[in-house]
Structure formats: structure tokens, C-alpha cells
């Protein structure tokens with residue numbers, strides 16, 4: 001029997017969709033492994049977030065609203081996670097594959113003597129053997145790596161790789177006891193919020209993406225941004241556009257970029273290569289605007305608009321803005 005633990009990354013109770021994706025995945029894996037599903041929420045605002053997690057199919061949501069978690073860099077967080085994992089027993093710990101999550105996962109794996117799999121997009125279970133599927137070498141290969149001879153496994157899971165599905169009988173809330181006081185050595189003395197963050201693209205309900213067909217950097221601001229703004233969405237890009245330096249790599253969607261799962265994905269001047277498709281195929285509705293009616297994207301888009309993006313996109317933006325007015 002193996003248990004599964006989802007670590008909830010948040011800031012003062014504000015979280016990301018990936019937290020609920022991990023909670024759902026914890027349940028699905030725990031069922032296959034014959035164990036129980038847990039979530040751990042720490043720090044300021046943990047109580048409210050823990051409440052929202054009880055609506056997901058977990059057995060227990062462990063919570064500690066301890067100010068030390070926010071006052072110090074990671075040490076208290078790792079102490080809580082290690083203590084909880086050891087109390088729960090043999091388990092797989094799921095951590096979001098975000099900048100913060102990767103930091104947490106590596107330290108936790110070292111503490112637990114656990115195997116660590118990064119940027120996981122799928123799991124393969126065989127009895128109690130858990131293997132993680134993840135792109136490696138810049139996406140050139142997809143590897144399946146099993147945790148061997150370790151009581152604990154830690155996996156950083158790519159946002160939007162799994163669906164979030166509320167349900168279950170209602171998880172039990174349990175307060176975690178404070179771990180033995182240790183000298184925490186790194187106190188956070190200042191925090192500066194970045195104007196833009198990776199939150200936009202991965203959480204946006206609408207993504208308007210541009211590719212090589214846009215021919216340069218400027219149309220991303222003059223063409224795509226107004227459409228994205230009109231729809232309350234964010235801008236993404238194909239690798240061809242990122243490689244050309246038209247947009248930063250943080251906007252790249254696909255096998256070696258981000259995975260997005262918006263309600264609406266609009267691909268403008270993107271051919272729909274398989275490496276792009278794997279990063280956006282779970283979008284609710286896929287609309288493609290392309291000069292070429294036979295481009296590969298025509299095979300998996302819900303609606304293909306055949307024509308010149310430079311005529312269609314401004315007309316569409318105007319239509320949306322007019323209808324709003």
C-alpha cells in the first residue's frame with residue numbers, strides 16, 4: 001500500500017489551478033495504489049484554502065497556519081512536509097512544477113531520501129510500482145522513470161497535465177503539530193511582486209497564440225494583445241515564434257514549453273505541429289486562423305478560419321469589442 005500526498009502551493013491562501021489538479025491526481029493514484037490521498041497546506045491563509053480542498057476527493061487535508069512558514073525560507077515548510085510524510089508512511093509526494101515547487105521538491109526529496117522525478121506529465125502504475133512520464137533533453141525524448149527501492153517518491157507535476165475534478169465524500173481536516181523548533185537560518189526580509197508572472201498564461205481562461213505566420217514581434221502587440229484583452233485572456237506562442245526572438249520563451253506552448261488548458265485556445269498562424277499540439281490539446285475549444293486550409297491544425301481544431309490573420313484578427317477583435325459595448 002502506498003499513499004499519495006499533494007503539496008498545495010499558495011500565497012496567503014491564493015492558489016493556482018494546479019493545486020486542485022494535484023488533489024484530484026492524488027486521489028486517482030491512491031486508488032490504484034490501495035492507499036489514502038492527502039493534501040498539505042501551510043502558512044498564512046492555509047485554513048481557507050484547506051476548506052476549499054475538502055471539496056476534492058481526498059481523505060485528509062493537513063493544515064498548519066504557522067507564521068514561521070512565511071517568515072523563513074523553506075526550512076519550516078520542509079520540516080512540516082517531512083514530518084507529515086513520515087507520519088503518513090510510504091508515499092508519493094506531488095509538488096507543482098513551478099519555480100517554488102521545484103525548490104520544495106528537491107529539498108524534500110533529500111530529506112526523505114526519496115527518488116525525484118521532475119516535470120511529470122503522466123503516471124504508469126504497476127502494482128505498487130510508480131513510474132513517472134516526463135519529457136527530457138528539451139523534449140527530444142519522453143522518459144518513463146520508476147521509483148525503485150525508496151519508501152518515498154517526490155514528483156514535480158506540470159501544471160495543466162491533469163484535470164481538476166471536485167468530488168468525494170468530503171475530506172477530513174487535521175491540524176499538523178509544529179515540528180521541533182530548529183534554528184531557521186534564512187529569514188525573508190523583503191518581497192517584491194513582479195508585474196507579470198507565469199500565472200497569466202497557465203491560468204488564463206482564454207489563450208490567443210501566435211506562430212511563424214505572424215512574421216515578426218510587432219503583431220503580437222498590435223494584433224494578438226487586443227484580441228486577448230477583448231476576451232480577457234493571455235498571449236501564447238509557438239516555438240518558432242519564441243526561437244525567432246519575437247516573444248520570450250516563457251510564452252512558448254508545447255512539448256518544451258508550457259502546457260495550457262484554457263476554455264478557448266485561438267491559434268493564429270500556427271501550423272499545429274505535434275510538439276505544439278501536446279501543450280494545448282486539452283483546451284475546451286480550439287479555433288485556428290490559418291491561410292492554409294490543409295495545415296495539420298485543421299485536424300484537431302474545432303473551428304478553422306481559413307484566411308489572412310492580418311485581416312481576420314482585427315475584424316474579430318472589433319466584433320467582440322462592439323458586441324461588449
Ligand SMILES: Cc1cc2nc3c(=O)[nH]c(=O)nc-3n(C[C@H](O)[C@H](O)[C@H](O)COP(=O)(O)OP(=O)(O)OC[C@H]3O[C@@H](n4cnc5c(N)ncnc54)[C@H](O)[C@@H]3O)c2cc1C
Nearest residue numbers: 211212213238239240254255256257269270271276291309
Ligand atoms: C524536440 C522538439 C521540441 C519542440 N517543442 C515545441 C514546443 O514546445 N512548441 C512548439 O510550438 N513547437 C515545438 N517544436 C517545433 C515544432 O516542431 C514546429 O516547428 C513549430 O511548432 C512550428 O511553429 P509554427 O506553427 O509557428 O510555424 P510553421 O510550422 O511555420 O507554421 C506557420 C503557419 O502560419 C500560417 N500562416 C502564414 N502566414 C499566415 C497569415 N498571414 N495568416 C494566417 N496564417 C498564416 C502557415 O500557413 C502555417 O501553417 C519542437 C520541435 C522539436 C524537434
